[in-house]
Amino acid sequence: MNFDLSDEQKMLGEQARSLLADMSSFDRLRTLIDSGVEWDEPLWRALADMGFLGAAIPEEQGGLGLGALDLGVIMEALGAANAAVPFMSSIILGAEAIRLAGSEAQKAAWLPKLASGDALATFAYAEGPGPVFATGASLAGGRLSGSKSPVADAGIADIAVVLVAGGSFALVELDQPGVTRTKLDSFDQLRPHYRLDFADAVAEAMPGAGKLDRLIDHAAVLAAFEAVGASDACLRMARDYAMERQMFGRPLAGYQAIKHKLSDVAVATELARSNAYFGGWAAESSPDDLPAAAAAARLSGIKCFELAARENLQVHGGIGYTFEANCHFYYRRERMLSVHLGNRGFWADRLLNAQPGSQVKAA
Amino acid sequence: MDFNDSSEEAAFRSQARDWLAAHAPAHELTPGEKIPDTEEADRGRAWMRALYEGGWSGLTFPKALGGRGLSGAEAVIFAEEEGKYHLPKGPFTSIGTGMALPVIAKHGTDAQRARFIEATLKGDLTWCQLFSEPAAGSDLAALRTKAVRADDGSGDWIVNGQKVWSSWAHLTDWGILVVRTDPTLPKHKGLTFFVVDMKTPGIETRPIRQISGASEFNETFLTDVRIPDANRIGAEGEGWACCMTVLMGERLGSGAHRSGIGPLLDYAAATPDGHGGTMLDDRAVRQQLAEALADEQGERFFQARLRTMVSKGENPGALAGMVKLAYAGRYQKTNGLALELRGLAGIAPEAGDTATGDVQYDYIYSTVMRIAGGADEVLRNQIAERVLGMPGEVRMDKDVPFETLKG
Numbered sequence: 001m002n003f004d005l006s007d008e009q010k011m012l013g014e015q016a017r018s019l020l021a022d023m024s025s026f027d028r029l030r031t032l033i034d035s036g037v038e039w040d041e042p043l044w045r046a047l048a049d050m051g052f053l054g055a056a057i058p059e060e061q062g063g064l065g066l067g068a069l070d071l072g073v074i075m076e077a078l079g080a081a082n083a084a085v086p087f088m089s090s091i092i093l094g095a096e097a098i099r100l101a102g103s104e105a106q107k108a109a110w111l112p113k114l115a116s117g118d119a120l121a122t123f124a125y126a127e128g129p130g131p132v133f134a135t136g137a138s139l140a141g142g143r144l145s146g147s148k149s150p151v152a153d154a155g156i157a158d159i160a161v162v163l164v165a166g167g168s169f170a171l172v173e174l175d176q177p178g179v180t181r182t183k184l185d186s187f188d189q190l191r192p193h194y195r196l197d198f199a200d201a202v203a204e205a206m207p208g209a210g211k212l213d214r215l216i217d218h219a220a221v222l223a224a225f226e227a228v229g230a231s232d233a234c235l236r237m238a239r240d241y242a243m244e245r246q247m248f249g250r251p252l253a254g255y256q257a258i259k260h261k262l263s264d265v266a267v268a269t270e271l272a273r274s275n276a277y278f279g280g281w282a283a284e285s286s287p288d289d290l291p292a293a294a295a296a297a298r299l300s301g302i303k304c305f306e307l308a309a310r311e312n313l314q315v316h317g318g319i320g321y322t323f324e325a326n327c328h329f330y331y332r333r334e335r336m337l338s339v340h341l342g343n344r345g346f347w348a349d350r351l352l353n354a355q356p357g358s359q360v361k362a363a
Numbered sequence: 364m365d366f367n368d369s370s371e372e373a374a375f376r377s378q379a380r381d382w383l384a385a386h387a388p389a390h391e392l393t394p395g396e397k398i399p400d401t402e403e404a405d406r407g408r409a410w411m412r413a414l415y416e417g418g419w420s421g422l423t424f425p426k427a428l429g430g431r432g433l434s435g436a437e438a439v440i441f442a443e444e445e446g447k448y449h450l451p452k453g454p455f456t457s458i459g460t461g462m463a464l465p466v467i468a469k470h471g472t473d474a475q476r477a478r479f480i481e482a483t484l485k486g487d488l489t490w491c492q493l494f495s496e497p498a499a500g501s502d503l504a505a506l507r508t509k510a511v512r513a514d515d516g517s518g519d520w521i522v523n524g525q526k527v528w529s530s531w532a533h534l535t536d537w538g539i540l541v542v543r544t545d546p547t548l549p550k551h552k553g554l555t556f557f558v559v560d561m562k563t564p565g566i567e568t569r570p571i572r573q574i575s576g577a578s579e580f581n582e583t584f585l586t587d588v589r590i591p592d593a594n595r596i597g598a599e600g601e602g603w604a605c606c607m608t609v610l611m612g613e614r615l616g617s618g619a620h621r622s623g624i625g626p627l628l629d630y631a632a633a634t635p636d637g638h639g640g641t642m643l644d645d646r647a648v649r650q651q652l653a654e655a656l657a658d659e660q661g662e663r664f665f666q667a668r669l670r671t672m673v674s675k676g677e678n679p680g681a682l683a684g685m686v687k688l689a690y691a692g693r694y695q696k697t698n699g700l701a702l703e704l705r706g707l708a709g710i711a712p713e714a715g716d717t718a719t720g721d722v723q724y725d726y727i728y729s730t731v732m733r734i735a736g737g738a739d740e741v742l743r744n745q746i747a748e749r750v751l752g753m754p755g756e757v758r759m760d761k762d763v764p765f766e767t768l769k770g
Contacts, residue, residue, distance in 0.1 A: 001436065002365050003667040004585030004675075009364075014707030054432050069364060133420060254754035256740075266746055267685045271661030278664045281364050292660075299657035345646065352643070354657070355628060 016077035042305035054115030068283035079229030082127035093213035094121025101208025124148035144203035150193035217294035221279035224301030268304035377559035411486025454530035470597035554602030
């Protein structure tokens, strides 16, 4: 057993952190919000130049052909920086869906462009309030109808992989008369969401059937890496503030109420990191273990980031409620990440369903 | 990253498996069968003897001291394989190998090593731990049991005081003991470490009636107990350093108890929900058990990370306390949940409902898991201070002579 990232993976993470430290400061995030832009396009270009966008895209389609753990260390860095880029939408979901379910022609048409950053994809799965994986939209005779909402990053995406009736995927170009994009008021100010209405939009079927489970299990592992990075960032921010802030004649960090709170955040974060590592390893090397590993990683990722985002703001006190402090970026993103890809209840069922004899028996 | 055994590890596992298959079954206890403590302790000694003769004792102990000098990873593999059998192991075996031997090896003299190490590995000597006192638990260095030199010129020590929570003290041969030898020094500095023959006159052990109904812990009273200076481990005043050596072993060893969420899933599935299904169909139950299962898996994989650190020569330090902290709280919470989902029958089961008996026992026993081997609050302090680098606690008693403190 060697249950640690490789030296190459650690170096990849270091490169990602260093790039993000240079380009994605909190002041930069504030500027993006104030200017109302959809995303951090220069950062996306830089991620493309570093080869990060194509990290897990096969070499024959212009990527580096690396695995889930490599994507994981990149996601961890993006989570820590709260970066305003569509990596989950375009790479983890869009490109991976095409890789899993697309035809050879679809892969050849889109994966190289997604790897280079010349095109953006998103994955459209929800249809309004309720369970997020909905299949009311339908594809018939190369025409897509129905609605998807909310869809992350759909304002900047060139294509969407759409979950349709029967659980299969349709590939649709968004810049066409049959597609209407309506911007929604997104709780995460750095992750825009849209409503997509399809009125006989031109779309292609994707031939791979039954790929949704694999797609979202893989994405759940990477969402856990993102949550771990974000939790760690919250933990460090809270610790640093508490070390500096004097209260009643000594540092706030010296009080057990604060020490114990942050040690609980640290434990939750390390358990989630451990589950994310196993999930990444299972995705690469032990597919039979992936469903349970992904669900456990997802649940513990939600748990640690929820705790970290809330307690970070709490430790800051009143200053944490100001736009100038940085707690709010994570506080908002945490809720978005807790529900995208399905919420706790959804993944709790998947985890138990992966245990022998634990499927729900009643109707 | 590879979660599976390397080829060397796989070869070691297969050797361990083969040896255990040939030797372990004869030593197994019958699950559910209650045997007297004396018989359990004797069977523990016999298993230790078998391990010694088979070359499976002291796996991580240096070869020069009679161990096999293997890595922590190999010890874990052996423990995993050994854990598949229901063997007579407990504090009466683990305190010797996990606590007494490391401290004797590190702080003892050659004569002490020769006298105690092999005999302990063979199961000829079993050990108890005489550390905690009624007024010294998490604050162990507040202990008051004292030793003074005999006034007859023999160099012997005369010990008086009271120890508590000494597991199996009534059935073990020797004890590891920490006492105060200089009350004029600050609390951590005036302590000295001894090993003591439990048959020495003046030692009286009384079983403690525990909330579980069992009595595996004792109070141990020491009245004018004479200990030869040859049984002092380390120098006078080195007692605290010896304790740290011992407690490090305890921390790394904790958290390996039965606890799985698996049996609780079965328990929920065997409890009707009143709507034609089972409590495993209940959304609230599913969510709580799934989150606990995610934590359990996280603890397991976290331990795998720590093991990898150890195998690379890194010291996990206070990270090891994270697993124990997570485990103990989860153990209490999930067994509490299990009793609740059972309905009133969880409180008063019909005869033969052994599953409920197990859950009840675990719910009671979980309280001790949150206290022993580093209480939740102590572990949180350690994580905050040593992992997160936050300030230490305010200590009013650190630099003043122990004898001037209020007791």
